[in-house]
Amino acid sequence: MSRAPRPAGPARPAGPRRPARPGRAEAQATPAVAASVPPPPPEAAAAPKPRRGRPAGPKPAAPAPGPQTPQDAAISAELLGWYDRHARALPWRVSPADRAAGVLPDPYRVWLSEIMLQQTTVPHAAPYFLRFTQAWPTVSDLAAAPDAEVMAAWAGLGYYARARNLLRCARAVAQEHDGRFPDREEALLALPGLGPYTAAAVAAIAFDRPAAVMDGNVERVVSRLFAVETPLPASKPELRVLTARLTPQARPGDHAQAMMDLGAMICTPRSPACGICPLREPCAARAAGLAETLPRKAPKAAKPTRRGTVFVALSPSGALLLETRPDKGLLGGMPGLPGTAWDRRGAGEEAPSAAEVAAAAPLAAEWRRIPAQARHVFTHFQLILDIMVATTAEESRPARGSFVPRARAQADRLPTVMKKALLLGLSALED
Numbered sequence: 001m002s003r004a005p006r007p008a009g010p011a012r013p014a015g016p017r018r019p020a021r022p023g024r025a026e027a028q029a030t031p032a033v034a035a036s037v038p039p040p041p042p043e044a045a046a047a048p049k050p051r052r053g054r055p056a057g058p059k060p061a062a063p064a065p066g067p068q069t070p071q072d073a074a075i076s077a078e079l080l081g082w083y084d085r086h087a088r089a090l091p092w093r094v095s096p097a098d099r100a101a102g103v104l105p106d107p108y109r110v111w112l113s114e115i116m117l118q119q120t121t122v123p124h125a126a127p128y129f130l131r132f133t134q135a136w137p138t139v140s141d142l143a144a145a146p147d148a149e150v151m152a153a154w155a156g157l158g159y160y161a162r163a164r165n166l167l168r169c170a171r172a173v174a175q176e177h178d179g180r181f182p183d184r185e186e187a188l189l190a191l192p193g194l195g196p197y198t199a200a201a202v203a204a205i206a207f208d209r210p211a212a213v214m215d216g217n218v219e220r221v222v223s224r225l226f227a228v229e230t231p232l233p234a235s236k237p238e239l240r241v242l243t244a245r246l247t248p249q250a251r252p253g254d255h256a257q258a259m260m261d262l263g264a265m266i267c268t269p270r271s272p273a274c275g276i277c278p279l280r281e282p283c284a285a286r287a288a289g290l291a292e293t294l295p296r297k298a299p300k301a302a303k304p305t306r307r308g309t310v311f312v313a314l315s316p317s318g319a320l321l322l323e324t325r326p327d328k329g330l331l332g333g334m335p336g337l338p339g340t341a342w343d344r345r346g347a348g349e350e351a352p353s354a355a356e357v358a359a360a361a362p363l364a365a366e367w368r369r370i371p372a373q374a375r376h377v378f379t380h381f382q383l384i385l386d387i388m389v390a391t392t393a394e395e396s397r398p399a400r401g402s403f404v405p406r407a408r409a410q411a412d413r414l415p416t417v418m419k420k421a422l423l424l425g426l427s428a429l430e431d
């Protein structure tokens with residue numbers, strides 16, 4: 001259920017909320033936005049989740065923005081005015097002033113930043129973005145890079161399937177599009193690893209196409225602006241329609257970035273700063289006193305726990321045993337510690353038996369289990385890794401992996417869970 005935003009007027013100066021705030025009953029008396037929102041198109045209403053778990057078939061596009069009502073146009077104009085004054089300076093962004101002066105965004109940088117920013121924060125992603133664009137300044141440079149180098153540079157950003165898709169996409173753009181990203185949402189959707197969100201973001205930000213861009217920040221802003229009380233994720237189709245409705249035909253890229261900035265800086269998950277928000281007048285959630293309670297979220301199912309064992313082997317000369325994980329599966333193609341299986345469905349749901357641990361040992365040695373465990377939370381499960389350690393004979397030949405000098409092993413930028421296990425194992429060996 002949602003409520004109509006209040007008519008947008010000139011912004012009031014920042015200050016305390018008005019004393020006689022309308023209550024729920026008054027807010028409910030306003031016409032519900034749901035009544036004025038066209039039903040989502042069938043492909044949006046039935047939109048399966050992007051990528052993970054998405055069945056094969058054409059990827060669904062976000063609803064296309066249409067003509068705006070005067071009220072929606074006033075909201076986006078207010079927002080763009082705020083963005084012109086307060087846009088964040090980000091390494092991948094063309095500022096609104098430069099954009100107005102005719103500077104065009106580089107679609108490669110827009111795409112790369114959007115892939116990196118999925119599931120992580122701007123401060124965490126920014127150094128990776130700078131390293132990537134320094135090492136591979138164009139999409140063709142990235143396409144020509146060896147897989148192992150790119151995977152190692154990605155280590156620490158998580159969601160390693162995304163890094164493999166990043167390479168597949170770069171190669172598709174280099175080989176099938178002559179090194180230039182397509183400028184239409186539908187063509188972008190056909191590229192590997194681009195779901196509806198990323199295709200819309202690249203189309204809008206890089207090419208100023210009027211595409212409706214909805215990330216987590218935008219979901220929150222729109223939920224509040226229209227006081228959508230249906231819990232996420234069931235509310236997503238309605239939020240997509242509302243996001244499309246707000247998207248202007250002029251400056252859609254700046255509008256998308258303005259929504260993201262508002263969500264990141266003002267309309268934050270906790271304690272939204274409604275007093276200084278450019279949308280405080282039309283905001284239905286603020287008027288109804290619901291801002292901090294929205295968006296509502298359906299309770300999450302508890303994550304299952306998986307168990308595994310990894311082996312930390314140190315040679316007398318200080319070399320460490322590492323392997324490259326198989327291309328398919330979690331952390332695929334990344335460097336890691338040898339161990340038992342834990343990343344396949346049906347594997348690792350219980351602690352591995354002594355026989356499984358013995359079978360997974362990469363070489364014969366005096367293995368001992370240390371008391372500490374490495375714990376890590378993935379999207380769909382949490383992982384607990386037991387750690388076996390041994391100092392090996394210099395001439396030991398492993399059945400899997402190879403010894404690499406310790407300095408290189410640590411510089412290899414292991415995935416976070418492997419780094420945790422390695423550090424625990426090394427500290428036990430050196431006690």
Ligand code: SF4
Pocket residue numbers: 221224225266267268272273274275277278279280281283284285286291
């Ligand atoms: S910051 Fe407050 S007024 Fe602004 S959109 Fe969010 S909830 Fe509404």
